Structure formats: C-alpha cells, structure tokens
Amino acid sequence: MxxxxxxxxxxxxxxxxxxxxxxxxxxxxxxxxxxxxxxxxxxxxxxxxxxxxxxxxxxxxxxxxxxxxxxxxxxxxxxxxxxxxxxxxxxxxxxxxxxxxxxxxxxxxxxxxxxxxxxxxxxxxxxxxxxxxxxxxxxTSLQALTAAHAIALNDLAAPFTVTTGRQLRDNGWPTGINRIAVMLDGECSFQSLPQDNTQIWWAAYAGMPHETILSGPLLQTAPRIIETRKALRAEHGWIMDIYILDRSG
Missing domain, CATH: 3.40.1010.10 (Tetrapyrrole methylase, N-terminal domain)
Incomplete structure (x- = not known):
C-alpha cells in the first residue's frame, strides 16, 4: 500500500x-x-x-x-x-x-x-x-483574493457563504446572507443577479505574477470583468478567477 x-x-x-x-x-x-x-x-x-x-x-x-x-x-x-x-x-x-x-x-x-x-x-x-x-x-485562492484587495472575508460579526457559480445561477443569492464568495464560475454568474447596491471584488490568477484584480459597484464593474476575463483567457489559454459579492451597503 x-x-x-x-x-x-x-x-x-x-x-x-x-x-x-x-x-x-x-x-x-x-x-x-x-x-x-x-x-x-x-x-x-x-x-x-x-x-x-x-x-x-x-x-x-x-x-x-x-x-x-x-x-x-x-x-x-x-x-x-x-x-x-x-x-x-x-x-x-x-x-x-x-x-x-x-x-x-x-x-x-x-x-x-x-x-x-x-x-x-x-x-x-x-x-x-x-x-x-x-x-x-x-x-487558497480565497485567501489570495482577500489579500490582493486588502479586505476582510467577513463583515463585523456577520456570516458569509462560499458557493459556486452553478449554485448562484440555479438558486440565486443565498437567503439571509449579505456576503458571498464565488468559486468555479466560468460563466460570470453575477450577471444573473440584480446588480444594484452590490459590490464586487474580483481576481484572476490571484497570488500569481500576472494577478489581475478589479473591484467596485457590480453594475459598473461587471462589463469590465467580462471583457478582461475574455482577454486574459485568450492570452494565457486558461484562467482561474474568484470573487466576493456584498450587498450589505
């Protein structure tokens, strides 16, 4: 053995x-x-x-x-x-x-x-x-993401949920949670959510030399992420990305 x-x-x-x-x-x-x-x-x-x-x-x-x-x-x-x-x-x-x-x-x-x-x-x-x-x-990529943006994973005394892009598309925003971390999302599933009053912190190749990060209100930042993600995938032949969404205001 x-x-x-x-x-x-x-x-x-x-x-x-x-x-x-x-x-x-x-x-x-x-x-x-x-x-x-x-x-x-x-x-x-x-x-x-x-x-x-x-x-x-x-x-x-x-x-x-x-x-x-x-x-x-x-x-x-x-x-x-x-x-x-x-x-x-x-x-x-x-x-x-x-x-x-x-x-x-x-x-x-x-x-x-x-x-x-x-x-x-x-x-x-x-x-x-x-x-x-x-x-x-x-x-983990989650640690690298929060380090890249210099943010804490959770808000003060508040829970968070780690989920996947598929779960987000199929089931929507988890009930009773304001902050979610999304992994394994090859389809930019944040597009399926209402985008008003939501903040996003996104990273591709988190922690690597060609790390790329974007953040801001989801309504304005989502198109930039989609465009950047497409360009990075074409350049490198693959992409690993992860993001956090928050709607606590």
Whole structure:
C-alpha cells in the first residue's frame, strides 16, 4: 500500500508553499504531475517550476501523466463529473502502479488547498487498493483574493457563504446572507443577479505574477470583468478567477 501525499501548493506561486509542503516534497520518492492538454500546458509548467524551485533531494523522481477530459455529451452535470472522476481515478491508479516500488511515497501537487472546493479527495477515495493519504493544506485562492484587495472575508460579526457559480445561477443569492464568495464560475454568474447596491471584488490568477484584480459597484464593474476575463483567457489559454459579492451597503 502506497503513501499518497496531497500537497496544497497555493495558486501556483512557489512562495505560497508552506515549510511543511516543502519538507514533504523533498521526502517523497515520486511527484506526479498531471498534463491537461496543450491549452493548459502552463498548469503543468507551473508545477515543474515549483519543483525546480524547492526540490533539493536529487533522488526524487518526477512522473508526468495525461488527464482525461470531461465528457460534455452526458446530459446531467453531476453524472458528467462523477464519470470524469472515475476516469481520473483510473489514470491515477495507472500512474501509481507505474512508480518503481510498492512502498514508494508519492505526492500530487494540488492547486489551493485539497480540502476546499477541490475534487482531489473524492478522486483519491476511488483508488483501489486505497493508499494511505496525508493532506498538507495550502493557501487558497480565497485567501489570495482577500489579500490582493486588502479586505476582510467577513463583515463585523456577520456570516458569509462560499458557493459556486452553478449554485448562484440555479438558486440565486443565498437567503439571509449579505456576503458571498464565488468559486468555479466560468460563466460570470453575477450577471444573473440584480446588480444594484452590490459590490464586487474580483481576481484572476490571484497570488500569481500576472494577478489581475478589479473591484467596485457590480453594475459598473461587471462589463469590465467580462471583457478582461475574455482577454486574459485568450492570452494565457486558461484562467482561474474568484470573487466576493456584498450587498450589505
């Protein structure tokens, strides 16, 4: 049974790694790096850059593997994701089996933190035989977003909700909450909300060298975000963004 380390690497900036993460990377036998196709080649390159920056153990091996794409032909979203996770687990299993020894310790570098809006743990649970899993937390895009705008995540003595773009589109603004953080939103779902009296703080590539941030009243800022997001995606081939909405006034 292998030991599998799921290591949070922040938002791709080597300076986001904790000392615990750096020690773990230098202690494992193998680091697995997924490739997501030519359009997202930068994501694999960033993982390689992180390894080049922090690895001091010459015995550590780096093994790359190709990830499957999601089958968008399946009609139900949950079904699409479950099927995709099954296929990723199969690829992980093949990659793990391909490492040299049955007792090899293996690491996967995970964007942000493996425990927050990330499917890594759900995919790892599909592996058979189940490896021993150690999770090392990382800086999240939510932390990078609030740092970039120099704002607190919550208002004084007030709750907040973390949700997804899909939930926002399907169910609207959560009841009884004035501040929400929105992740995994490829469709700018803030367009589906009433925009009067709402403030937005938005960041793309939060915490990375090409970080881009915008903020202001949603009514005036939404068109700028949409235009900027489109241009950034065309320039880099991929985009990761996150935002906070507030309607407390």
């Amino acid at each position: 292998k030991q599998l380390f799921l290591i949070g690497i922040g938002t791709g900036n080597p300076e986001h790694l904790t000392l615990q993460a750096i020690r773990a990377l230098n202690a494992v036998d193998v680091i697995l790096i997924p490739r997501k196709g030519d359009g997202k080649a930068d994501l694999a390159a960033l993982r390689r850059d992180i390894c080049a920056e922090v690895l001091t153990n010459p015995a550590t091996r780096i093994v790359e593997f190709d990830l499957p794409t999601r089958d968008e032909a399946l009609p139900d979203y949950v079904q699409r994701v479950e099927h995709w996770h099954d296929r990723i687990a199969e690829v992980w299993a093949q990659a793990l089996a391909g490492t040299q020894g049955p007792k090899d310790t293996v690491a996967l570098l995970v964007w942000g933190d493996p425990s927050l809006y990330d499917s890594t743990l759900r995919i790892a649970a599909r592996l058979s035989p189940n490896p021993n899993i150690t999770v090392i937390p990382g800086i």
